[in-house]
Amino acid sequence: MSASSPPLLRVQNLQVVYASVVRALRGITLEVPAQGVIALLGPNGAGKSTALRAISGLLDLHDGAITQGRIELSGHSLLTLTADSRVRAGVVQVMEGRRILDALSVEENLLAGGFGMGLQARKELVESAFTRFPLLRERRRQPAGYLSGGEQQLLAICRGLMRRPRVLLLDEPFLGLSPRAVGEVSELIRRISEEGVTVLLVEQNAKVALGLASHGYVLETGKLVLDGPAERLREDPDVQEFYLGFGREGQRGYHELKRYRRKRRWLS
Ligand SMILES: Nc1ncnc2c1ncn2[C@@H]1O[C@H](COP(=O)(O)OP(=O)(O)OP(=O)(O)O)[C@@H](O)[C@H]1O
Ligand SMILES: [Mg+2]
Numbered sequence: 001m002s003a004s005s006p007p008l009l010r011v012q013n014l015q016v017v018y019a020s021v022v023r024a025l026r027g028i029t030l031e032v033p034a035q036g037v038i039a040l041l042g043p044n045g046a047g048k049s050t051a052l053r054a055i056s057g058l059l060d061l062h063d064g065a066i067t068q069g070r071i072e073l074s075g076h077s078l079l080t081l082t083a084d085s086r087v088r089a090g091v092v093q094v095m096e097g098r099r100i101l102d103a104l105s106v107e108e109n110l111l112a113g114g115f116g117m118g119l120q121a122r123k124e125l126v127e128s129a130f131t132r133f134p135l136l137r138e139r140r141r142q143p144a145g146y147l148s149g150g151e152q153q154l155l156a157i158c159r160g161l162m163r164r165p166r167v168l169l170l171d172e173p174f175l176g177l178s179p180r181a182v183g184e185v186s187e188l189i190r191r192i193s194e195e196g197v198t199v200l201l202v203e204q205n206a207k208v209a210l211g212l213a214s215h216g217y218v219l220e221t222g223k224l225v226l227d228g229p230a231e232r233l234r235e236d237p238d239v240q241e242f243y244l245g246f247g248r249e250g251q252r253g254y255h256e257l258k259r260y261r262r263k264r265r266w267l268s
Pocket of ligand 1: 018019022023024042043044045046047048049050051062063064096204
């Protein structure tokens, strides 16, 4: 990571347990610079969502706790802040599975994203989401549940933007989307990053994630096993074999996994 500017977000030696026993993160250290997209990759159960929850302050909801380590935003510890104060400090998470409110309208979903802000500010931000995506304006009064999967993901991200984040934490935004929708969502991520919002992108779709990111980290069973410039990771034979060859949909089960375990070099 570049030494020229201090990181916006710094996670040091972070350890997390669930229910006092499940060690989900075993000391991870990562840095998110003040600009661009950083990818956090890893298979099911690696601890990706846990890392995001620790950063956004949502571990309590899952009976999780940080047992060791530091999380800093611009050099200030986030650990003593509630989830809501972290949002106000600029750390906003968009959860896995596009948690939009199906029965509320598109507009109501956006307004709900600005909870706690003044009505005028919220209306302006809704307006900017509509300008970004005229489709959301056209369907503003329809239940959000009527949108396609890709449109729901765009809505979920726009709802996160309502809080004017400095860093947006995205948990598997491409999950279950068609290739076309993946293209639209990645275009949105690229644009918001160009507009100055830093993105920490958790994904299993390494191909798309490493296409957007400048730097990537690979997490496995609670530990970082690899990190480097996105370009270099794209060329890494292990990353290619395990992540670029097939994504979650294409995971071919135990035999490939066994072969991968035998062949992978990054733990040896
Ligand atoms: N609330 C919980 N209670 C107990 N264990 C949990 C809880 N949430 C997650 N875990 C465990 O912690 C580990 C990390 O889970 P996490 O959800 O962070 O992984 P992930 O990388 O996001 O996986 P996925 O790609 O499937 O979303 C897993 O072993 C999981 O079973
Ligand atoms: Mg997850």
